[in-house]
Amino acid sequence: MQLNKQHVMKLEQPRSACIRISKKWMAWPSMGYLVHAAASNSSALNVVHRHGPCSPLQARGTPPPHAELLNDDQARVHSIHRKIAAAASPVSDRARGAKGVTLPAQRGISLGTGNYVVSVGLGTPARGMTVVFDTGSDLSWVQCTPCSDCYEQKDPLFDPARSSTYSAVPCAAPECQGLDSRSCSPDRKCRYEVVYGDQSQTDGALARDTLTLTPSDTLPGFVFGCGERDTGLFGRADGLVGLGREKVSLSSQAASKYGAGFSYCLPSSSSAAGYLSLGGPAPANARFTAMETRRDTPSFYYVGLVGVKVAGRTVRVSPVVFAAAGTVIDSGTVITRLPPRAYAALRSKFARSMGRYGYKRAPALSILDTCYDFTGHTTVRIPSVALVFAGGAAVGLDFSGVLYVAKVAQACLAFAANGDGADVGILGNTQQKTLAVVYDVANNKIGFGANGCS
Structure with a gap:
């Protein structure tokens, strides 16, 4: 290099319109977003800044002030430091609990507001969803109906009843047993809870459904969280897709099809688009x-x-x-x-x-x-x-x-x-x-x- x-x-000057000039992008009209042309052994998604003019989440008005974005960024950094320090501590969570200290269910990192989003399809027939992608998180999730306490998002909530391929994950399933925080419903279905470092949280049912990456490329039986109580700094995104190293992350679940790895490119401007690719050559x-x-x-x-x-x-x-x-x-x-x-x-x-x-x-x-x-x-x-x-x-x-x-x-x-x-x-x-x-x-x-x- x-x-x-x-x-x-x-x-x-900052551009107010989204620039899409590359011939590498293909329209997916039925889902309302763009996907990147990919090799046959990979699947690539369009990546945009969630506060930019390319974002499906763009709302009327101006983006948050820069100082606010940077202050939220500092909150994310603090939570990463706290999570790593807690993990390295010789005192176990069980020991802390024995002393009467209340611990969050699963200590995720603060979400911040400078994140990038991708659009995917979920369910059968596929419903378009715009989600934050995050290498610091593992479990992917979306807000689902019925929802007892959900934040406002741009798209309708995902309705499991309208998907012919949706199923709940049983408590005895390995995917449930591998979660840091889990519980069982009376009918022995797996429940999850994640509390992030900024006190945002999501909890609901652990489920399986078909994840659509491109019009011809799907991941059947994708495990995700179907959020029923979700509060915090998620903006208007429909949820989150995790790309961490644990088995429940998107990259880990897709490894058998695309290989163990992924790549992305973040654009230089919020007025342009990058990509997130599962598999494919470097x-x-x-x-x-x-x-x-x-x-x-x-x-x-x-x-x-x-x-x-x-x-x-x-x-x-x-x-x-x-x-x-x-x-x-x-x-x-x-x-x-x-x-x-x-x-x-x-x-x-x-x-x-x-x-x-x-x-x-x-x-x-x-x-x-x-x-x-x-x-x-x-x-x-x-x-x-x-x-x-x-x-x-x-x-x-x-x-x-x-x-x-x-x-x-x-x-x-x-x-x-x-x-x-x-x-x-x-x-x-x-x-x-x-x-x-x-x-x-x-x-x-x-x-x-x-x-x-x-």
């Missing part, structure tokens, strides 16, 4: 690093981040700093979090490089403290930034992965520091933009290919 020393980019230009496994948090995908480059030169930070707590790659976290020492070195190097261009500094934006005012400039020049992974893979970031542009007068370095060097680092979705991110679970490696989407 060629690493340039700088980016020179033309500033553009891009020829993908650079791979080992996928690390932690026994205490098996759902997360860890990568060996060992360094950062600015303008083609390695920032002086020992790899030991990055290795202290490790790094999780997460589709739902917006801004990459680095150990404090690593972030300070990156910020200093980046600011010195930007100082040579003479740009005016701008106020901080929530968690982002290194911002610039590009007012009056039609083009801007910024130093390149690349992430270096164990094994030598150096991944150059797109312009959109280096700066978080709230407005022309406030464009900020899209990285932030963890509060403690012992907190796990997180590779967020801003830095993943335009890269083909390949999760080769079968071979325990993660790859990054340049120019995966625009």
